[in-house]
Amino acid sequence: MMSSVDYQKAVIWSLSKFSQQKKAADFFDSLRTGLCVYSPGAQSLYGKYDVYWGTSQREKLVVMPDFAQHLWTIQRLDLSTARQTGIYLVPGEIIGRDGFYLSVRDSSKKRILVPAKTGFSKIARLFEKKIGQPFCPIVTRGDLREFRQSHPYLHLHHIDITRIPVVSDLTKRDVLDMSRQKLSSLLSEGLN
Incomplete structure (x- = not known):
């Protein structure tokens, strides 16, 4: 208990x-x-x-x-600045494949599935180029969801580390480093 x-x-x-x-x-x-x-x-x-x-x-x-x-x-981290990304991490079995995929919108706003490893790399570059900040994905309450009552998926949030209130620059860096280490670990495990 x-x-x-x-x-x-x-x-x-x-x-x-x-x-x-x-x-x-x-x-x-x-x-x-x-x-x-x-x-x-x-x-x-x-x-x-x-x-x-x-x-x-x-x-x-x-x-x-x-x-x-x-x-x-x-601890003592107010992440009210975390924003929904509209990026979903889904199991490959949804499309009859192994591994994990990202469901993202293409340039015509249509949802497409891309292999997670490739997708995360492209998203990281896109965040750096268009937003000028590193991609810092996390999940929180409510992000685990179910697709058509048959497959789970995760909605990803992004933390804009420059907007985290009342913490030192060192703590902001720790948040980014921890998120990057975790994502790197996931990608090195052979996502696809």
Whole structure:
């Protein structure tokens, strides 16, 4: 049972409306090496965390920081400046392939799927060129979703590190570095 302090630090997704709850939990768990998770309640960004599902309440996916890896947690962080990107990370099985894909809009605003490794590289270059800042993806509560009641996917948020309020430049750099390390780890695992 979680203490009230632990509960405040947790990021909890309700899976009650998911028809494929185990698939959603497994999908999210398979990506935990590559994405940071933000807890609005604790105002903390987790780089190393544990994912629990099917314990006391099967309809909830609980993400808790790995307390043994405290250097991978950035606390007292107001990420109200994090913005939805409209970029979705989806399992390749949606199109009968292995790996992961990004669902993005092309120049005509039509949704297309691109291999995740290629897609993340292009998005990073696009952010640098058009927005003048590094791509800093995270997920937070509500980002785990289900497509046509059969496949889970993740919506990605982006942190504009220049707009994070009331933290030092060093902390802003830590946020960016942690996000980049996680994404690099995910890409090196052979996403596709």
